[in-house]
Amino acid sequence: MNDSSQWIHQIRAWAHELGFSHIGVSGVDLSSAEPQFLQWLANGYHGDLHYMERHGLKRTRPAELVPGTVSVITARMPYLPRDTAPDWQERERARLSRPDEAVVSLYARGRDYHKVVRGRLQKLCDRIEELVGPFGHRVFSDSAPVLEKELASRSGQGWRGKHSLVLSRDAGSMFFLGEIYVDFALEPTEPVSAHCGTCTACIDVCPTQAIIAPGVVDARRCISYLTIENHGPIPEELRPLMGNHIYGCDDCQTICPWNKYAQTTEIPDFDERSPLVGRQLVDLFAWDEETFLKRTEGGPIRRINHERWLRNIAVALGNALREADDEQAQVLRAALQSRADHESPLVREHVAWALAQR
Template sequence: MTHTTSSLITPDSGQWIQQIQAWASELGFSKIGVAGVDLSSAEPNLLHWLSLGYHGDMHYMELHGLKRARPAELVPGTISVITARMPYLPRSTAPDWQDRERARLDQPAEGVVSLYARGRDYHKVVRSRLRKLCDRIETLVGPFGHRVFSDSAPVLEKELASRSGQGWRGKHSMVLSREAGSMFFLGEIFVDFALEPTDPVSAHCGTCTACIDVCPTGAIVAPGVVDARRCISYLTIENHGPIPEELRPLMGNHIFGCDDCQTFCPWNKYAQTTELPDFDERSPLVGRQLVDLFAWDEETFLKRAEGGPIRRINHERWLRNIAVALGNALLQADEAQAHELRTALLGRANHESPLVREHVAWALAQRLP
């Protein structure tokens, strides 16, 4: 990043932020905020969380040391951080979407993919639109140094978002907003000029513990603290190896990610839908039977996951995740359905991958013929 401007807050800061918000809205962002670069008060919690091993195998969380909490070290020259919020509920989302998503959990033979993963890969969408926003900002302030991020670098996104008024940190650790719930992506622009920080908002979880109570694996170990090693999103996406056996029965029919803490959160009745077709649901991923998804060969998987977040896992881990869900479904199936599920599993019993074979064997053992 180049140094082009002073660290003194410009007298036009308020007007600039209003203009940036207007442009951001045109690009699909629902809210813009500004945070400073001093996150030193967040460092002790970050270090403590890492020391407890709650990041699991996400070694990148510790690779950059405290740069994660020090924007001006991560990107030298950074003076302010513009934060952005982009809703991702599909345009066709019904008002009772929470009820519908909760109902999927009662259909054990249906594979459930996290809502955010049913459309295009958000990393690409958010970053490309942040770059377009930067182009417009340049017409306002002149050439400036900047870098854009969206879950793509060692950035304390939720800390920056909460400090800049995007919402408060909910007990599930995500950012919650009174007018938008938590169904949105976060993005940041590190800039080398000074803007007046926007005010944070107060927390409104009160005594509610819905997210903690509903977490299938008990991953929310304290309000605002998640042990990723127990989180279904981590287990199905970030985890490259076997899923711990003691957690498999608790995963139900989740095959990529988990939204339970969000679909049961009362504030998400205010969740906003996106205006972008990028996040429309892709039909092969929604409401599909586990046996159909398990039948995908690698070519089919790559084709149907093209351009989406599910590409983050390979075909091997896709089969691993579905095998666990099939094992859980076996326990609740009638005899005819159990035969279908068992047949599907047997078709992968001799898979070339030891990882897949192990999870298929476990699934078959959940209910012997």
């Protein structure tokens, strides 16, 4: 084994101790990915994610983002909670048939992954320094202009599924990605072949038809974007399609056959926080701002403020109202009426829409 091979072997062992399930290595020449990325931007599929344009091609040129970068170490960290049941996909899909229940994306039910992944990548860097000596580096996890999925697929973490996420034969897609840009050379690991075949389950199941072509997502239609990244009104024509999703959406992942191999995490930080799982919409809609901040402390839901929290739940309440019997409709309408005169025009607009659903 040469030094690079020995180093990767040792880095993988340390990474497993830190909760990462797989380590890969990519080079820094991503020029072949630039045309597709630029076309995606030109089509406006990034919506209001203006930072995508502001950062230009730094996303596809690691050595411009972090001068001196020679190799990229990629990492995969599973996030399914430790007590996840074997039939978790069916259980999650069953939530969608209970209109009164709020559905929060699986990754968002524990601690904020940005801090957890980056913190553990930094610990890995400390160990690597023991091996190779002082080196220049920077760690990332969905935290800078990094073409994460491209780097992951090039380094053998998986292939790009038709939902655009990275898919692995032994881990599905239920994992976070992280990267370490380093200033020394490592031998790139081999990519893997795609195994989606003729399956189109993720495309077919998407409530808003946001997957407009295999591997191409129009963020402007994606429920995750609409409930998290979008700061303004949710387009009226998409509201009825959102069902009871109030933060993110896992539909394209819970339907994916490869996720029967999804791995559970060893990290307690990603365990579910009970106030967010299996809760009734009316209960969460009643949270005032102080309660919202307290209950979401340390979690990714803090990315949206209380105003957008209420906006998202109002849409879900409107969708539930359309299907409710008379008795339940009274409960839902009473909850919505309690916010009808909210100080935020954004909240008032979505409440009024919801009330008009019946």
